[in-house]
Amino acid sequence: MSGRLNGKVALVTGGAGGCGLAASELFAAEGARVGIVDLPSSDGxxxxxxxxxxxxxxxFAAADVSDAAQVAAAVAxxxxxxxxxxxxxxxxxxxxxKPFLDTTEEDWDRIMAVNVKSMFLVTKAVLPGMLAAGGxxxxxxxSISAVVGTPMEVLYCTSKGATHMFARAIAVEYRDRGIRSxxxxxxxxxxxxGLREIDTLGKYGVDVTEAAIAAAQGRLCRPEEIAAAALFLASDDASxxxxxxxxxDNAYTAL
Known part of the structure; x- marks a missing residue:
């Protein structure tokens, strides 16, 4: 490893599984001191x-990232x-x-809490220290679902659309104070x-067969490939x- 994150302190939410775990491991290997934040029931x-x-x-700091008090304690x-x-x-x-008409207010509240509110809570808790450190x-x-409507995923797509604009708006507001987003x-x-998503969509009749995914993006992405992209954005290489x-997405959104 080349030490691309030497001297940096990284916090990864959802860092005990999937792409989050791959990022936690890669960031640590690249020299960062890493705080993994995930549920108490995780392998964190x-x-x-x-x-x-x-x-x-x-x-490891256990927290439900949709809960403000738990987020504050984890960041601290x-x-x-x-x-x-x-x-x-x-x-x-x-x-x-699931089909939109089968979704509930509880479904909406939970996905927006975990996928969107968590970004608000964690970023707000982290930013003061990040600003004090100079950036x-x-x-x-x-997700691709931020710009591509996918069947049976109206709530998920909406949450990822919010993620898109959250990242962009933070960048605009804090660019001149050394923050990249x-x-x-x-x-x-x-x-x-990801495999659970594919299985669920398939049960609802969405064509997510191996052939369909191959046509859309060639193959399934590997978690370490997402971690490598995140490493680039996190590092000074993306200054x-x-x-x-x-x-x-291997050209999924370019087709």
Whole structure:
């Protein structure tokens, strides 16, 4: 590894599974001190221990990122361990795949809380320290579903559209204070989250067969490919990339 995040403190929400885990591991390998924030029921504690055993500086802070008090405590825990956070990856997210008329107000509230409110809460908690440290990078995990309407996913698409504009608006407001904010937009991914989405959509009659995915994006994306894209946005290599939407979808949205 080339130490592209040497001297940086990174916080990854949803950092104990899927692409979040891949990012936590890669950021640590690239020299960052990493705070993994995930649910108490996640593997976060075990993962952090394993990464420390491998020689990295990693802590786990359990939190439901849709809860303001838990977010504040988690961010404070990471800052106490490592100092101000200079890389934030707002990755935590959930799915809601069902016919729109079958969705409920509870479905809406939960997906907006985890996918959108969490970004507001975590970013607001992290920004004061990031500004005091002289700047930093925020990466928000969006999706192709922010710009491509997908059947049975009206709520999910709406939440990712909000992610798109959150990342862009933060970039505009804080550009002149040393903050970069960008969104990364994956296609279908070979994670438990992604495979569950494919399985659910298939049960509702959406064509997400292997052949259909191959036609749309060639193959399933690997979590480490999303982590590598996030590393670029987090690192100084992307020093003039701000307010951008980086699509990691192998031309899905270009067809």
């Amino acid at each position: 504690s075990r993962i952090a221990h394993a990464l420390r055993e491998a020689g990295h500086d990693v802590v 825990s990471v800052e106490e361990a490592f100092g101000p956070i200079t890389v934030l990856m707002n990755h935590a997210g959930i799915l809601c795949a 930093g990078s925020i990466v928000c995990t969006s 960008n969104a990364i937009c994956p296609g279908f991914i070979a994670t438990a989250h 003039f990339v701000n307010g951008a939407h980086l699509f990691a």
